[in-house]
Amino acid sequence: xxxxxxxxxxxxxxxxxxxxxxxxxxxxxxxxxxxxxxxxxxxxxxxxxxxxxxxxxxxxxxxxxxxxxxxxxxxxxxxxxxxxxxxxxxxxxxxxxxxxxxxxxxxxxxxxxxxxxxxxxxxxxxxxxxxxxxxxxxxxxxxxxxxxxxxxxxxxxxxxxxxxxxxxxxxxxxxxxxxxxxxxxxxxxxxxxxxxxxxxxxxxxxxxxxxxxxxxxxxxxxxxxxxxxxxxxxxxxxxxxxxxxxxxxxxxxxxxxxxxxxxxxxxxxxxxxxxxxxxxxxxxxxxxxxxxxxxxxxxxxxxxxxxxxxxxxxxxxxxxxxxxxxxxxxxxxxxxxx
Numbered sequence: 295x296x297x298x299x300x301x302x303x304x305x306x307x308x309x310x311x312x313x314x315x316x317x318x319x320x321x322x323x324x325x326x327x328x329x330x331x332x333x334x335x336x337x338x339x340x341x342x343x344x345x346x347x348x349x350x351x352x353x354x355x356x357x358x359x360x361x362x363x364x365x366x367x368x369x370x371x372x373x374x375x376x377x378x379x380x381x382x383x384x385x386x387x388x389x390x391x392x393x394x395x396x397x398x399x400x401x402x403x404x405x406x407x408x409x410x411x412x413x414x415x416x417x418x419x420x421x422x423x424x425x426x427x428x429x430x431x432x433x434x435x436x437x438x439x440x441x442x443x444x445x446x447x448x449x450x451x452x453x454x455x456x457x458x459x460x461x462x463x464x465x466x467x468x469x470x471x472x473x474x475x476x477x478x479x480x481x482x483x484x485x486x487x488x489x490x491x492x493x494x495x496x497x498x499x500x501x502x503x504x505x506x507x508x509x510x511x512x513x514x515x516x517x518x519x520x521x522x523x524x525x526x527x528x529x530x531x532x533x534x535x536x537x538x539x540x541x542x543x544x545x546x547x548x549x550x551x552x553x554x555x556x557x558x559x560x561x562x563x564x565x566x567x568x569x570x571x572x573x574x575x576x577x578x579x580x581x582x583x584x585x586x587x588x589x590x591x592x593x594x595x596x597x598x599x600x601x602x603x604x605x606x607x608x609x610x611x612x613x614x615x616x617x618x619x620x621x622x623x624x625x626x627x628x629x630x631x632x
Contacts, residue, residue, distance in 0.1 A: 311365060328411070356447060360455075376411065377404070461492075513579045525550065525555075533551065560594055580603060
């Protein structure tokens, strides 16, 4: 956050919260959340994490005082926060050899849960808003930590602009459900309001953006995942296996994960912007991901009237320059796009 601000960023367009759960003192607690068999157990475990999360938000909000911070709620698949089956099997064998019955029982239970959570395609499975729908206690605790940090700093006289973003939305009813079960109850309890918006990173969300816009205060295009969905390319596999061949043989003109595919992904974005703003004229719309730091992509975003671009901290200077060039080019001042 400090680096981005020094480079001239006017806020944080995407604050990833899942990293907060990976620290050693928190991971074991979050594993209790995943292992919980009912809502009461999950809420009890998540409440243990609220002080940790609140402290993280306090630090970030304080650094970004006066600037907008968009906090994305939990996004990745749950299995990423559990040990692998192979690792557990190895530990289980060692516990059996030692005759440690308590440890054997604990590891067997954990192994069963890991196998239950295993997915054939986790990046298109139980993640993002789907976790928020099935386990609203996770989102509720995150929102509580955000609100408590926000209110504490407001009491100190800090000027804050915080908004909450829901990932992986495909249907407006997902937002509606999460707001009713996990967000609005916390807002009501503390007597506070914050803008609530969504990532637009699923093809269906682009096509039904008019319905989604009625439940959202803002859109943020997640073009990394949207590009994967449009091409049915796995980014990691493509770049390691055949992107070079596609570029060398002229099938693709450029790496679509580095520069925006304006004919496919871009067309879906244009549709979403038109539909979204028709349904909600006050809708703020931006983009986050690798494309947010690419000059050609920024030029396209300017043409379809996005309000902002979000890039990684070290790409902020390039993004600012590209945005300025796009605005001047619209007025007839020409600059090359590299």
